[in-house]
Amino acid sequence: EAELFREIRIQMRAKDLLKSSVAPIDTSNCRRDPQSRTATRTKQERLGFLQDKSFSFKPRINPTIPDFEELYWAFQRKTLRRQEIKEPIRNKPFKLRTSNLHTRQRQASEKIKDSQKLSKVSVQKSHSLPGLSSLSSNTLPVYITDATRKRESAIRYAQENKKEGEKKGIYWLEKQKMKCQAMQKSVNSRAKALDPHKSLEETQKEKSKQNRQNLQDRTKEYRKELEEMQLRVKNRPFLFEQVTK
Known part of the structure; x- marks a missing residue:
């Protein structure tokens, strides 16, 4: 009974202490109102106009849907009506005056001949200085100056040097070719002397000869065997006769 009374008293004491107990830090004051945060305040300030449904601007809306296919074909018809139709170009009849062609050619050839004659006369008379006064006003005197002579001689000298160089090059190539051929012959002869093996042509000839000899031997053996076989068959x-014996 004493122990039971003691347990009851302990339980009652614990209940009293629990009722009279207080938390060391009051957490009710530390809680912040979520509506008082800075982020929520700025959000409300920025998006506050959405809550106001009395807008002053109301755009016009066309509820009807246009027929795009019909609009396209209407545009095509309109462009066809606007298109300018150009008339085709028609060739006009004309006449080729080919009958006058021979006369024109004759006149041109005569003019060329006259100009050549005048140039010959001017060249012949340009060699003599006193004859310059007798030339007509349309012809110009032709002089062969020292510069032209030097230029012609330089060109001639360059061409001769070029020809000589080409000849020397051809001669050098032929000489080198002959040297190469002689060297190749000497190398081949020395190689044949030092190399115990025979050339391909010689080996081919020997092989063909050996093959022919083998073929002849085989034919002889075949004929001999055939004759022996025929002789055995004949004497059998x-x-x-074997049964009667």
């Missing part, structure tokens, strides 16, 4: 008695 018939079947009825």
Whole structure:
């Protein structure tokens, strides 16, 4: 009974202490109102106009849907009506005056001949200085100056040097070719002397000769065997002779 009374008293004491107990830090004051945060305040300030449904601007909306296919074909018809139709170009009849072609050619050839004659006359008379006064006003005197002579001689000298260089090059190539051929011959002769093996042509000839000899030997052996076989068959008695014996 004493122990039971003691347990009851302990339980009652614990209940009293629990009722009279207080938390060391009051957490009710530390809680912040979520509506008082800075982020929520700025959000409300920025998006506050959305809550106001009395807008002053109301755009016009066309509820009807246009027929795009019909609009396209209407545009095509309109462009066809606007298109300018150009008339085709028609060739006009004309006449080729080919009959006058020979006369024109004759006149041109005569003009060329006259100009050549005048140039020859001017060249012949340009060699003599006193004859310059007798030339007509349309012809110009032709002089061969020292510069032209030097230029011609330089060109001639350059061409001759070029020809000589080409000849020397051809001669050098032929000489080198002959040297190469002689060297190749000497190398081949020395290689044949030092190399115990025979050339391909010689080996081919020997092989062909050997093959022919082998073929002849085989044919001889075949003929010999054939003759022996025929002789055995000839000397062999018939079947009825073997039975009677």
